[in-house]
Amino acid sequence: MTLAVLIDGAAPRDLASGVAVNERGLHYGDGVFETALLANGRVRFLEQHLERLNEGCERLGIPVPDRATLLGEIERITKPLRSGVLKIIVTRGVGRGYRPPANAQPTRMVVMYAAPATIKAQIAVQWCETRLGRNPRLAGVKHLNRLEQVLAQAELRDAGVDEGLMLDTEGELVCATSGNVFVVREGLLITPDLRFCGVRGVMRRQVLCAAVQLGIATREEPLWPHDLNAASEAFVTNAVRGVQSIIALDALHWGEAPVAAALRKALGL
Amino acid sequence: MTLAVLIDGAAPRDLASGVAVNERGLHYGDGVFETALLANGRVRFLEQHLERLNEGCERLGIPVPDRATLLGEIERITKPLRSGVLKIIVTRGVGRGYRPPANAQPTRMVVMYAAPATIKAQIAVQWCETRLGRNPRLAGVKHLNRLEQVLAQAELRDAGVDEGLMLDTEGELVCATSGNVFVVREGLLITPDLRFCGVRGVMRRQVLCAAVQLGIATREEPLWPHDLNAASEAFVTNAVRGVQSIIALDALHWGEAPVAAALRKALGL
Numbered sequence: 410m411t412l413a414v415l416i417d418g419a420a421p422r423d424l425a426s427g428v429a430v431n432e433r434g435l436h437y438g439d440g441v442f443e444t445a446l447l448a449n450g451r452v453r454f455l456e457q458h459l460e461r462l463n464e465g466c467e468r469l470g471i472p473v474p475d476r477a478t479l480l481g482e483i484e485r486i487t488k489p490l491r492s493g494v495l496k497i498i499v500t501r502g503v504g505r506g507y508r509p510p511a512n513a514q515p516t517r518m519v520v521m522y523a524a525p526a527t528i529k530a531q532i533a534v535q536w537c538e539t540r541l542g543r544n545p546r547l548a549g550v551k552h553l554n555r556l557e558q559v560l561a562q563a564e565l566r567d568a569g570v571d572e573g574l575m576l577d578t579e580g581e582l583v584c585a586t587s588g589n590v591f592v593v594r595e596g597l598l599i600t601p602d603l604r605f606c607g608v609r610g611v612m613r614r615q616v617l618c619a620a621v622q623l624g625i626a627t628r629e630e631p632l633w634p635h636d637l638n639a640a641s642e643a644f645v646t647n648a649v650r651g652v653q654s655i656i657a658l659d660a661l662h663w664g665e666a667p668v669a670a671a672l673r674k675a676l677g678l
Numbered sequence: 679m680t681l682a683v684l685i686d687g688a689a690p691r692d693l694a695s696g697v698a699v700n701e702r703g704l705h706y707g708d709g710v711f712e713t714a715l716l717a718n719g720r721v722r723f724l725e726q727h728l729e730r731l732n733e734g735c736e737r738l739g740i741p742v743p744d745r746a747t748l749l750g751e752i753e754r755i756t757k758p759l760r761s762g763v764l765k766i767i768v769t770r771g772v773g774r775g776y777r778p779p780a781n782a783q784p785t786r787m788v789v790m791y792a793a794p795a796t797i798k799a800q801i802a803v804q805w806c807e808t809r810l811g812r813n814p815r816l817a818g819v820k821h822l823n824r825l826e827q828v829l830a831q832a833e834l835r836d837a838g839v840d841e842g843l844m845l846d847t848e849g850e851l852v853c854a855t856s857g858n859v860f861v862v863r864e865g866l867l868i869t870p871d872l873r874f875c876g877v878r879g880v881m882r883r884q885v886l887c888a889a890v891q892l893g894i895a896t897r898e899e900p901l902w903p904h905d906l907n908a909a910s911e912a913f914v915t916n917a918v919r920g921v922q923s924i925i926a927l928d929a930l931h932w933g934e935a936p937v938a939a940a941l942r943k944a945l946g947l
Contacts, residue, residue: 411774414699421699424772428697428704430683430690430789435697436767437824438707469825470832498705503693505680505791507824507856508831520699522774542811542875543847547825554823555706555776556738556816562777563739578812587776606811 412493412521415482431503432516438553439509440500440516441465445611446649447493447521452483454648457611462497465550470509471501474517482519494522494649500553528650530673531666532571533657536634537561537586541577543605551608561586572645574637574658577606582632588647589613592632592640593668599636602629612646619675625668642666651678681762681790684751700772701785707822708778709769709785710734714880715918716762716790721752723917726880731768734819739778740770743786751788763791763918769822797919799942800935801840802926805903806830806855810846812874820877830855841914843906843927846875851901857916858882861901861909862937868905871898881915888944894937911935920947 411424421427433439443458452458459480463473479497487495498518504510539561547554561573565586573586583601584590589610591600598620603609620627637643642663643655652673654666672678680693690696702708712727721727728749732742748766756764767787773779808830816823830842834855842855852870853859858879860869867889872878889896906912911932912924921942923935941947 411700416699421695424699426690426695426697427699428695428701430685430693430696430787431680432697432704433828435701435704436711436822437828438822439825439828442705469829501828506831507827508834509828518699539815540813542813542816544809544811544826545847546808546829547811552825553705553707554825556708556821556823557813558776559702559706559708559770559778560738560815562775565777578814 410523412490412523413486415486415519417517418478418482429503429516431505432500433502433504434498434500434516434553437507440471440498440553441469441551442553443497443551444648445495446524447487447490447495450487450491452487452495454611454615455483457614458497458648461551461609461611462499465552466499468550469552471499472513472515474499474515479517482517486519486521490521492524494524496520496522498553525649529571529653531656532645532653533569534572534574534585534645534655535565535567535570535659537564537573537575539564539575541575541583541606543577543579545605548606549603549609558586576634580633582634582636583607585645588645588650591616591644591646592636593642594636594639596626598625598627598668599632600629601632610646611648612651615676616646616652616672619672623671623675637661642668644669652676679792681759681792682755684755684788686786687747687751698772698785700774701769702771702773703767703769703785703822706776709740709767709822710738710820711822712766712820713917714764715793716756716759716764719756719760721756721764723880723884724752726883727766727917730820730878730880731766734821735768737819738821740768741782741784743768743784748786751786755788755790759790761793763793765789765791767822794918798840798922800925801914801922802838803841803843803854803914803924804834804836804839804928806833806842806844808833808844810844810852810875812846812848814874817875818872818878827855845903849902851903851905852876854914857914857919860885860913860915861905862911863905863908865895867894867896867937868901869898870901879915880917881920884945885915885921885941888941892940892944906930911937913938921945
């Protein structure tokens with residue numbers, strides 16, 4: 410459910426309108442976004458979300474939004490609420506044709522959605538057929554070109570399955586449809602390095618930092634499907650859902666997940 | 679310049695609004711589009727555009743728009759005009775989260791823009807640094823995930839350059855930033871096969887058909903940058919701009935372009 414919307418600081422008349430006809434976010438996916446959790450009246454990891462938003466804008470050559478303006482809008486929209494999901498979209502603004510306008514006037518959208526009713530600490534996952542194309546130019550950026558994720562989630566038809574794991578076109582493990590993936594192997598915490606595709610998640614980074622604090626050795630390196638077979642545990646990270654232990658993947662099953670539990674505790678999730 | 683807009687059959691109050699806040703086309707690029715030329719009061723190759731639009735919807739699992747409804751909207755919007763550029767967007771509609779809604783209500787957008795002031799029959803092109811990711815799942819579809827094209831056109835800073843040629847991440851020649859590319863070699867007309875990426879252009883297909891009618895042998899096969907060196911002529915095709923002969927690419931120059939000329943004549947361009 411959509412609770413509130415600000416587009417460039419103004420509330421649209423209704424949800425059925427408010428976005429410009431020639432919005433480049435619509436025509437080309439020419440923008441970036443963030444999805445953060447509002448809990449107890451505070452946006453979790455807000456600084457980290459804003460930092461990544463700015464990095465994404467810089468990668469795409471979109472003018473970074475004014476910090477005070479954006480913070481003011483987030484403050485306004487979250488103030489009446491205790492919990493929810495905050496989505497921030499920044500696009501290159503309106504314009505016609507692929508070529509970015511010389512003086513782009515970015516669009517800021519700040520939207521509040523209701524918080525998910527429940528967040529599972531344990532999930533069952535499947536492999537997705539839909540692959541991720543490789544393109545280092547866009548790798549890591551949380552941009553608005555998300556058709557691959559849409560098609561991958563369309564595959565999740567089994568009511569007992571919560572998430573899907575995605576490979577890139579060469580068969581490397583990259584991520585979940587809406588989160589990053591980690592495996593634990595011989596006490597080492599490993600996550601794909603995302604050099605070709607995938608999003609550098611805010612929760613992914615928090616987990617890597619927390620692991621260092623806990624004395625758990627970490628690595629960002631290429632992973633393949635067979636790395637799940639050798640994993641003593643595996644989990645998915647997402648800014649809203651936190652750290653979700655994978656308990657089932659086809660014929661594979663996992664029980665105890667001490668590393669995920671320690672990370673959740675360390676991060677206060 | 680935007681001349682007229684219909685969103686699901688209704689004209690929005692103004693250009694600054696009209697698109698829904700939770701439009702999946704904006705959030706995920708979850709849709710397809712067509713760009714066609716209106717000339718002398720008629721939409722050129724309208725049937726072919728509608729056919730590809732439907733194919734794109736089917737590839738993405740978006741319900742195909744009702745033909746009579748869409749044709750009626752195109753008729754309404756083009757009737758007062760003699761010339762222009764018609765853009766049709768069909769998205770999966772509104773919705774929250776990557777997962778496609780079970781009962782998607784697609785959004786139809788029909789927009790008229792002013793026709794380009796001039797269309798060059800001869801163009802200078804450059805190589806783009808921005809590469810296209812490979813993903814057979816999306817190859818050929820004119821979908822709304824177009825960040826690669828945006829970033830490629832941002833490279834076209836030289837006023838003497840009209841277009842850019844794009845390679846995929848493995849170095850194969852795929853297309854121009856907003857068109858398909860053809861080369862002529864020993865009388866043979868060759869265009870990339872687009873098995874990994876790129877858009878199956880309406881004008882590309884018309885050119886391939888016209889070549890067959892003219893007795894010119896055609897091939898769709900992998901091409902590489904060096905294939906330009908061996909080309910007796912090369913051209914870019916686009917539904918609005920037609921067939922544009924490449925006369926310069928870095929140190930390469932071409933003069934006479936009899937095949938492009940014959941194709942333009944055969945297609946009435």
